Amino acid sequence: MATTLTPVLSRTWDTERPWTLESYRASGGYDALRTALATAPADLVQMVKDSGLRGRGGAGFPTGMKWGFLPAPDGGPRYLVVNADESEPGTCKDIPLMMASPHQLLEGVIITSYAIGCHHAFIYLRGEVVHVYRRLLQAVQEAYDAGLLGSDVAGSGFQLDVTVHAGAGAYICGEETALLDSLEGRRGQPRLKPPFPAVEGLYARPTVVNNVESIASVPSIVQYGSDWFRSMGTERSTGYGLFSLSGHVRNPGQYEAPLGITLRELLEMAGGIREGHELKFWTPGGSSTPLFTAEHLDVPLDYESVGAAGSMLGTRALQIFDDSVCVVRAITRWAEFYKHESCGKCTPCREGTYWLVQILQRIEAGRGTQEDLDTLLDVCDNILGRAFCALGDGATSTITSGLQYFREEFEAHLSGGCPFDPAKAALFEYASGSVSGAGTVGA
Structure with a gap:
């Protein structure tokens, strides 16, 4: 397992105006889409299954398996819903991703929609982040103008429309079924399961709900292959992810690294705890995950290792608290x-x-x-x-x-x-x- 950063999702963040279609294409953007449109949808689903990509929204459920739960086509619509309602205290990875590289998310949306047979996808965004909402709307319009969305996606004959929906700001709408109720115009409250969204989701139709980072990871898997993705991370927690370091570190921010890296290694990259203090406690995956202490500095940050140590990897929101905190x-x-x-x-x-x-x-x-x-x-x-x-x-x-x-x-x-x-x-x-x-x- 590499202990250095592996910029994939964040590789274009420091380029000039990376959020524009022109800049994204200059860095190879939408190349994976052309590959995907020339591939059978079932093969794309299998490719994501083979990659071992697990949901990056917190639960860690295998993404390809979730796609595979959709029932056989019956002639009616099926939907893709991207959960961009980032509300977990300490979690701050999806918003910078959408701000810096909205087309990376859109490319993932188009590929995923093609793979599952969806012709109308939704991005459900937390309404308070108006600047991100405007940027997503601009990116979607750019994609329509370039023929990457609409009735003939990239000349393939595939039809796809994308709607960006701004929620009213409720943490509960990060729960997938509450999100669907909100998207339908109702009060955001969780639904009783089963039926699960894959069978009866948005508008009572088969629906895939995935996190922003999960969908944004799809283009790189299509472009470089499942084996490339599996070469990073651990055996059961494959690939890379954004680790959000906040709190009492000298250089807080997003650190994109293979799953399985440790907090000790990340702290070294972040310059360590602020001077004159020591690590007291931290969250491995946001405020909904059990606390870790300094004794857990060398726990590999993958789903299995963190779980075995008594917590959850969650959204990889590493909130760092030093010895000055009660x-x-x-x-x-x-x-x-x-x-x-x-x-x-x-x-x-x-x-x-x-x-x-x-x-x-x-x-x-x-x-x-x-x-x-x-x-x-x-x-x-x-x-x-x-x-x-x-x-x-x-x-x-x-x-x-x-x-x-x-x-x-x-x-x-x-x-x-x-x-x-x-x-x-x-x-x-x-x-x-x-x-x-x-x-x-x-x-």
């Missing part, structure tokens, strides 16, 4: 987010996230009790696996892992408030048994 405060802010974004459809999530916030706020303020810590775990246990969708599960992840790794910090809050308040620092040192004079506390 873990209780950070977890409370995340819990407030999930409470606010719960759609309210199911009781475990609606009520559970509310009570998690009440308890955490009480603990953070120094008014909690030992019983509150047990109650937190009990509420998490009653949400996990019982909520209608994964939002409820995600809301519990940082709480249970936070108590696993930093219980003494939670207990220190019970004695009079946040120990990372400089006035409480001595109390924390006494409660945790740490040496005095920890100069980074409260920094």
Whole structure:
């Protein structure tokens, strides 16, 4: 496994006006489309299956297998929906990809649509990112004007229309069935499954829902082949991906590397933790994944290894927190987010996230009790696996892992408030048994 960066999706980001059709074509853009249009659709599906590409939106489900779940054509329409509703705290890979290289996504949309027999594709974008919305609309218009969309795609006779839809801004619409309800003009709430979208999705027709990065990875697979893609990453987590480093690193940003790279290697590329501090905790895949600590620096960032270590790779949103951060405060802010974004459809999530916030706020303020810590775990246990969708599960992840790794910090809050308040620092040192004079506390 290579430990250097592998720019594929990001290779044109530093060129002049990379978002234009002219610039994208100058770098080989849409070459893969010509190859795809000369290939049988079933062979394209098999090529993606052979590549081992797994969904880059968080779940990691094999992309080609998802395409293969579509039932046999029955003469009616089938749809491709690109999930561009990037809302996970810490996740920031799809928006820069669409900003810098919207035609890469569009080329993937066209190839995927051709492969699955779709003639109308949708890109569902988070509505707040108006600048990205305008750029996507411009790219789609450029593609229509160039004959890459419409009734005769690139002279092949294949017909495809693409609609860019801006959502109203709800985290729940990142869940694929809530996204479909929103796209149909209804309130964004998860649907009961089965039926799954592949059988009965948008407008009750067979539908493939894929993440932006997943679809944008398709052209390179078509152009260079499945073996090339499998040559990167690990045996079961193949290929490359965008790792988003944010927080207390010297050079935060997007690092495109093979799956299986470690945080230690990424931190070296990012210049390390800010001077005078040490790594305290981090998220491997956004705020809905269990926390890792410095002991996990060498865990390979692939689906299997991260799962075996007790977390999830998710969206590869690596939020880095140093020793100046109060873990209780950070977890409370995340819990407030999930409470606010719960759609309210199911009781475990609606009520559970509310009570998690009440308890955490009480603990953070120094008014909690030992019983509150047990109650937190009990509420998490009653949400996990019982909520209608994964939002409820995600809301519990940082709480249970936070108590696993930093219980003494939670207990220190019970004695009079946040120990990372400089006035409480001595109390924390006494409660945790740490040496005095920890100069980074409260920094």
